[in-house]
Amino acid sequence: MIKIKSDLCKGCDICIESCSKNVYTKSSKENKKGVYLPCPDNQENCNNCHLCELMCPDQAITVEKDESNKKSNVGDGSDKEDVEE
């Protein structure tokens, strides 16, 4: 399971570019800073390498092993703190 803290994300896309499994896509949804968030749309491809988590300069990503939960969500621009699936 991949969680993205929408309030911390600055939309640098490092997570999208660093993931060799193409787990992330760019969302059309913005957070409250007007940033278009990454969306872990293809979580079924994730091998839990944690690279995206390590590469994120703002510690906005948490990768947890959870085989039973494959779908994902991104922030909706509201004041909600965390985004998870």
Ligand code: SF4
């Ligand atoms: S690397 Fe972190 S700050 Fe950059 S787009 Fe991904 S989640 Fe947001």
Ligand code: SF4
């Ligand atoms: S943990 Fe690895 S495979 Fe999974 S989304 Fe992050 S970079 Fe991609």
